[in-house]
Amino acid sequence: MKDLLNEFENYLLVNLPSSKTFHPNFEQALADMLQAGGKRFRPMLLLSVIKSNKSLLIKNSLPVALGIEMLHTYSLIHDDLPSMDNADLRRGFETLHKKYDEVTAILVGDALNTEAFNKIANAPLHNDVKINLIKCLASNGGIDGMIIGQAIDCYFENVKLELSQLEYLHIHKTAKLIAASLKMGAIISEYDSEVQEKLYDFGIDLGLLFQIQDDIIDETCSSEEAGKTTQNDEAKNSFVNLLSLDGAIKAADKLAVKCEETLASLDDNLKQSLEELLLKYINRHNS
Amino acid sequence: MKDLLNEFENYLLVNLPSSKTFHPNFEQALADMLQAGGKRFRPMLLLSVIKSNKSLLIKNSLPVALGIEMLHTYSLIHDDLPSMDNADLRRGFETLHKKYDEVTAILVGDALNTEAFNKIANAPLHNDVKINLIKCLASNGGIDGMIIGQAIDCYFENVKLELSQLEYLHIHKTAKLIAASLKMGAIISEYDSEVQEKLYDFGIDLGLLFQIQDDIIDETCSSEEAGKTTQNDEAKNSFVNLLSLDGAIKAADKLAVKCEETLASLDDNLKQSLEELLLKYINRHNS
Numbered sequence: 158m159k160d161l162l163n164e165f166e167n168y169l170l171v172n173l174p175s176s177k178t179f180h181p182n183f184e185q186a187l188a189d190m191l192q193a194g195g196k197r198f199r200p201m202l203l204l205s206v207i208k209s210n211k212s213l214l215i216k217n218s219l220p221v222a223l224g225i226e227m228l229h230t231y232s233l234i235h236d237d238l239p240s241m242d243n244a245d246l247r248r249g250f251e252t253l254h255k256k257y258d259e260v261t262a263i264l265v266g267d268a269l270n271t272e273a274f275n276k277i278a279n280a281p282l283h284n285d286v287k288i289n290l291i292k293c294l295a296s297n298g299g300i301d302g303m304i305i306g307q308a309i310d311c312y313f314e315n316v317k318l319e320l321s322q323l324e325y326l327h328i329h330k331t332a333k334l335i336a337a338s339l340k341m342g343a344i345i346s347e348y349d350s351e352v353q354e355k356l357y358d359f360g361i362d363l364g365l366l367f368q369i370q371d372d373i374i375d376e377t378c379s380s381e382e383a384g385k386t387t388q389n390d391e392a393k394n395s396f397v398n399l400l401s402l403d404g405a406i407k408a409a410d411k412l413a414v415k416c417e418e419t420l421a422s423l424d425d426n427l428k429q430s431l432e433e434l435l436l437k438y439i440n441r442h443n444s
Numbered sequence: 445m446k447d448l449l450n451e452f453e454n455y456l457l458v459n460l461p462s463s464k465t466f467h468p469n470f471e472q473a474l475a476d477m478l479q480a481g482g483k484r485f486r487p488m489l490l491l492s493v494i495k496s497n498k499s500l501l502i503k504n505s506l507p508v509a510l511g512i513e514m515l516h517t518y519s520l521i522h523d524d525l526p527s528m529d530n531a532d533l534r535r536g537f538e539t540l541h542k543k544y545d546e547v548t549a550i551l552v553g554d555a556l557n558t559e560a561f562n563k564i565a566n567a568p569l570h571n572d573v574k575i576n577l578i579k580c581l582a583s584n585g586g587i588d589g590m591i592i593g594q595a596i597d598c599y600f601e602n603v604k605l606e607l608s609q610l611e612y613l614h615i616h617k618t619a620k621l622i623a624a625s626l627k628m629g630a631i632i633s634e635y636d637s638e639v640q641e642k643l644y645d646f647g648i649d650l651g652l653l654f655q656i657q658d659d660i661i662d663e664t665c666s667s668e669e670a671g672k673t674t675q676n677d678e679a680k681n682s683f684v685n686l687l688s689l690d691g692a693i694k695a696a697d698k699l700a701v702k703c704e705e706t707l708a709s710l711d712d713n714l715k716q717s718l719e720e721l722l723l724k725y726i727n728r729h730n731s
Contacts, residue, residue, distance in 0.1 A: 177588070179609060228558075238550065264594060270554060271587070300462075305463045305465050307468060308547070309465065309466070370463050
């Protein structure tokens with residue numbers, strides 16, 4: 158798994174977008190947030206699926222992995238803007254609107270959104286495959302996916318949501334891009350549509366599980382224990398506030414069991430490849 | 445030409461993006477700026493080229509025309525934001541951040557950027573053609589195109605540019621998307637690469653011509669005469685301020701002659717189709 162991550166990081170380093178221009182800092186601003194790191198979780202999901210049965214295609218798929226990371230990175234840059242989360246730090250670095258200005262942050266985000274599709278369109282893969290990848294990324298990263306999730310998150314910041322609405326929010330804001338990363342790996346690996354949909358559904362469960370776990374950590378851990386700023390805010394739309402701590406733990410465990418069952422039902426190569434990446438995330442509280 | 449425009453407007457009306465959700469106004473906000481009109485100049489360029497030799501493909505190309513209009517519309521929404529032009533009105537309607545809020549304007553823009561590629565990927569055209577269209581739109585609408593032009597425009601708002609830099613700015617901010625619209629029409633129509641590049645270069649000249657003409661109108665017309673707010677601001681980076689009014693008129697006329705010559709050199713169908721759309725724009729001051 159470390160090899161895959163290294164391969165991705167090396168590819169990213171020599172493929173940072175370049176704007177070859179007299180603007181004094183746009184190119185640097187573009188590189189800043191892409192280089193700031195993070196877990197590269199979505200690219201690793203894609204590449205792990207490909208590794209399971211078409212490892213020879215990993216190299217040709219790196220532009221697709223970078224495209225997904227670009228779309229994710231742009232969403233973080235825009236989410237951090239003053240009119241949204243107004244965050245000063247991201248991945249331990251100053252956010253772009255703090256380091257440069259708001260114009261730069263908006264435009265770097267816009268550029269990465271567009272460039273994600275450029276990377277995929279230019280990958281050395283079959284055009285039929287690339288069109289399916291672009292459809293998958295655009296439909297899960299756009300109006301019916303990540304964007305509407307973020308719009309709901311912002312709009313209902315101070316309005317109580319029902320459980321089904323909170324699930325809808327996080328499925329769209331977070332889980333759909335995770336699901337798309339898995340499915341895009343399956344598209345490149347030529348898994349049949351049944352496996353593609355199974356991995357997609359698995360990604361939705363996984364994304365939701367992460368969010369409930371996050372809410373539990375916010376409630377139960379100090380900032381030091383969690384390694385990040387935790388908030389225990391009763392007005393917040395969280396699974397803990399809606400279900401109680403106990404209810405949230407039960408919901409998380411139920412999803413973890415479901416995720417383990419799905420993993421167990423996959424063919425051996427796929428199971429092994431994904432378990433290597435994921436088992437540390439899918440831990441039950443009651444076990 | 446009116447028929448083409450009607451066909452596009454009808455297609456747009458029944459294909460407005462839908463988000464099917466409990467967010468009270470995101471879907472409406474998305475529709476607002478797309479429906480606010482404008483000349484639909486870029487879609488008409490695309491469709492006019494297709495009309496010249498593959499009119500049977502016009503219907504299948506409407507999603508591509510809408511994709512281009514979406515990318516253009518998102519750029520207007522983001523350009524109008526408080527941190528950029530801070531505009532209250534666009535196409536006679538309240539800008540999205542005025543009517544709703546900044547979050548909505550940023551996210552509607554983001555959604556339209558992504559959806560542009562979704563529309564093209566889902567058009568009933570051959571996958572090889574669609575990959576070429578996506579490459580063309582993404583490379584001209586992104587980091588090396590529209591975005592870097594806008595970034596330069598904002599960064600150098602109060603810093604004097606040289607002529608070559610001002611040309612670079614407007615070629616990137618405006619002309620490249622116009623050029624891409626023509627080239628994408630040529631890709632769909634299966635014109636050979638020589639014609640594709642000729643139309644692309646023609647689009648660059650055309651975009652630059654429009655900008656110089658705009659600067660001349662700003663200098664010479666009252667707001668009533670121009671039908672829009674004109675500014676005669678000596679600190680502004682404009683072709684009139686750099687070349688003098690007389691020099692700007694000469695530069696515009698030179699470009700107009702070049703555009704006319706390119707039009708005249710095209711095959712008869714293409715020439716006729718584009719002249720119908722364009723001749724009213726390419727007028728010389730000294731003739």
